[in-house]
Amino acid sequence: MNETHDPAARSWVTSANDPNTDFPIQNLPFGVFTRQHEATPRVGIAVGDFVLDVAACERAGLFTGRAETAARACAGSSLNALLAREPEDWSQLRQAVHRLLRTDRPARDQALVEQVLVPVRDVRLHLPVIIGDYTDFYASLAHATHVGRMWRPNDPLLPNYKFVPVGYHGRASSVVVSGTLIVRPHGQTAPTGDGVPSFGPTAMLDYEVELGFIIGRGNQLGEPIRIDQADRHLFGVCLVNDWSARDMQRWESQPLGPFLSKSLLTSVSPWIVTFEALEPYRVPAFARPSGDPPPLPYLHDDRDMQRGGLALTLEAFLSTAAMRRDRMPPMRLSRGQFSDMYWTAAQLVAHHTSNGCNVRPGDLIASGTVSGVAKDARGCLLELTWRGAEPITLPTGETRRFLEDEDEVIMRGYAAREGAPRIGLGECRGRVVHHAQADDR
Numbered sequence: 001m002n003e004t005h006d007p008a009a010r011s012w013v014t015s016a017n018d019p020n021t022d023f024p025i026q027n028l029p030f031g032v033f034t035r036q037h038e039a040t041p042r043v044g045i046a047v048g049d050f051v052l053d054v055a056a057c058e059r060a061g062l063f064t065g066r067a068e069t070a071a072r073a074c075a076g077s078s079l080n081a082l083l084a085r086e087p088e089d090w091s092q093l094r095q096a097v098h099r100l101l102r103t104d105r106p107a108r109d110q111a112l113v114e115q116v117l118v119p120v121r122d123v124r125l126h127l128p129v130i131i132g133d134y135t136d137f138y139a140s141l142a143h144a145t146h147v148g149r150m151w152r153p154n155d156p157l158l159p160n161y162k163f164v165p166v167g168y169h170g171r172a173s174s175v176v177v178s179g180t181l182i183v184r185p186h187g188q189t190a191p192t193g194d195g196v197p198s199f200g201p202t203a204m205l206d207y208e209v210e211l212g213f214i215i216g217r218g219n220q221l222g223e224p225i226r227i228d229q230a231d232r233h234l235f236g237v238c239l240v241n242d243w244s245a246r247d248m249q250r251w252e253s254q255p256l257g258p259f260l261s262k263s264l265l266t267s268v269s270p271w272i273v274t275f276e277a278l279e280p281y282r283v284p285a286f287a288r289p290s291g292d293p294p295p296l297p298y299l300h301d302d303r304d305m306q307r308g309g310l311a312l313t314l315e316a317f318l319s320t321a322a323m324r325r326d327r328m329p330p331m332r333l334s335r336g337q338f339s340d341m342y343w344t345a346a347q348l349v350a351h352h353t354s355n356g357c358n359v360r361p362g363d364l365i366a367s368g369t370v371s372g373v374a375k376d377a378r379g380c381l382l383e384l385t386w387r388g389a390e391p392i393t394l395p396t397g398e399t400r401r402f403l404e405d406e407d408e409v410i411m412r413g414y415a416a417r418e419g420a421p422r423i424g425l426g427e428c429r430g431r432v433v434h435h436a437q438a439d440d441r
């Protein structure tokens with residue numbers, strides 16, 4: 001913990017002091033933005049209702065030492081050069097930005113910073129990192145149990161679950177920023193009567209509420225990241241919506257796992273909240289029920305057991321065309337706790353690299369659907385409607401088994417804990433359309 005976590009700190013950017021903002025001065029997430037009519041994206045830090053232009057601060061001479069070096073790595077159109085640097089560089093830049101924005105910094109600096117603050121309403125946010133590889137885990141015991149029970153009522157968990165952090169290699173090219181439209185995918189679904197599968201638009205389009213981990217420094221091929229070193233390779237987190245076509249998934253996944261049912265598109269939130277900002281919200285790792293096996297030694301670390309969890313709440317909301325027409329707010333579908341996850345971020349990184357596989361700056365590692373045992377903590381429609389058997393009724397009287405065209409899914413997340421301000425992850429939203437159409441972000 002350092003001065004950036006001071007719960008009493010206030011900013012001269014007054015919107016950052018609003019108790020409801022996602023971006024108080026204790027958060028300072030990184031993103032990539034363009035101003036209206038600008039072509040070249042640049043790195044920014046969110047504070048209240050504004051975006052701080054990091055490279056412009058550096059050019060104005062507002063940083064020194066490691067913070068200056070780190071800010072120079074923000075001169076491009078992605079966070080990747082910054083991610084490749086040492087965690088101490090990330091930290092020094094964060095502390096320097098915090099000092100610039102605090103109420104008690106020199107007036108000369110404030111005048112300079114005011115010139116490089118852009119109202120967020122005037123910017124377009126982009127995918128913040130160039131994602132080389134995307135891996136999706138399956139780290140929620142409740143999610144794995146619920147989904148397993150649909151197919152194997154008496155034996156829902158497969159025998160490897162409590163030993164292996166299960167995952168699959170996803171598709172990086174179709175990871176997009178929040179706001180991008182989702183075109184209902186076509187695909188194969190299982191044969192019904194005549195023994196021949198059909199090909200057409202999915203009838204079981206779903207979302208999955210997940211947390212994404214952005215890798216900072218990578219590792220050399222053949223050199224695993226030890227679990228006690230994983231923190232030094234983890235830069236920050238974002239919201240992830242792993243859009244899923246359940247009918248396609250069921251037919252294609254045997255025996256090699258999901259393929260086109262997942263690679264259709266994956267949405268991420270535009271702001272990367274750093275692990276340093278999340279430090280006050282560290283909680284013990286998930287308490288394994290008695291009788292569960294302990295993690296194998298390469299997945300065990302005492303410190304990670306004490307602080308590997310995160311007091312993060314993740315919510316999913318739905319807005320239908322009829323709800324928008326009737327000016328109804330989005331309806332909350334679920335509210336899950338990240339602290340319910342069976343595996344920690346450090347365990348996922350240690351496992352991912354345990355065979356010598358290398359991760360690289362900007363890789364996206366998603367947690368898997370964040371679900372709890374309670375019905376309102378289930379992070380996808382597959383679980384919420386029990387594969388369509390228990391439809392949800394919306395305030396308009398409409399019902400949903402799976403997503404329909406023009407449905408918009410909005411994910412939000414925040415960290416909160418006694419004695420610390422609430423910090424948010426922002427939003428990850430996407431609307432389902434039937435055909436490709438002009439992007440209306």
Ligand code: CA
Pocket residue numbers: 136137208210242368369
């Ligand atoms: Ca998933």
